[in-house]
Amino acid sequence: MLPDDRDEIRDLLKRTAVALKEGGVPFALCGGYAAWVRGAPEPDHDADFLVPAAESERAVKVLHDAGLTVEDPAEDWLTKVVQGNSFVDVLWRTCGHPVESDLIERAEDKPVLSVHMPVLAATDILTTKLMALDEHYCDFSRLLPVARALREQVDWDTVRREVAGNDFAVVFLDLLGRLGIVGPPVSD
Structure with missing residues (x-):
């Protein structure tokens, strides 16, 4: 731009x-x-x-x-x-x-x-961005900087619940965990 x-x-x-x-x-x-x-x-x-x-x-x-x-x-x-x-x-x-x-x-x-x-809200930003992921749009490189910047403002357990039905989003959350950007889910 x-x-x-x-x-x-x-x-x-x-x-x-x-x-x-x-x-x-x-x-x-x-x-x-x-x-x-x-x-x-x-x-x-x-x-x-x-x-x-x-x-x-x-x-x-x-x-x-x-x-x-x-x-x-x-x-x-x-x-x-x-x-x-x-x-x-x-x-x-x-x-x-x-x-x-x-x-x-x-x-x-x-x-x-x-x-x-x-x-x-940051949690809603991440949820809507992750729910947009599918086989036609799956660009993790655009999402990583956003997730990293917002990580302390996001309720990650809520995001995990909301995107659980989207395999692309679940894989992205796993990647965030492996990179140490987010911690593991809180046990109920």
Whole structure:
């Protein structure tokens, strides 16, 4: 990502958050930028927000009414806010499941580039990133720096429970244990 692109995505991230806030739409920053706020390396691609599935239509209207360029992609679980070469994904489904209000409610208010906004909890960031792993996307090299940076903020036993049905995620957690990034599961 070029410096101008980074400035552009950061600006679009802030403008999207402000529009959602002012429009009263519940939301949370998620993905790579949420991890970045919590200490991970800054991502080199788009920014992502979650909104509850029940608020998806209102979120699109609020973004459009705020003067942002909103595109309707082929996927039926997100919309894109576009500016120049940058875009922000606003998702209402993650890992094939509708976003529920409780996920947004667990987010913590944090300053992000001088704008206070809800940021997904570290445990939820890792869970959603791990649940996205499958035979078509299994890039552990992008996840390792995030897991390492967030390791002390994550409830690893909760992550283990939540991703137990995803073999790719389970293998990644085993790798984290073998590398000494996380400890063994706590016995019940």
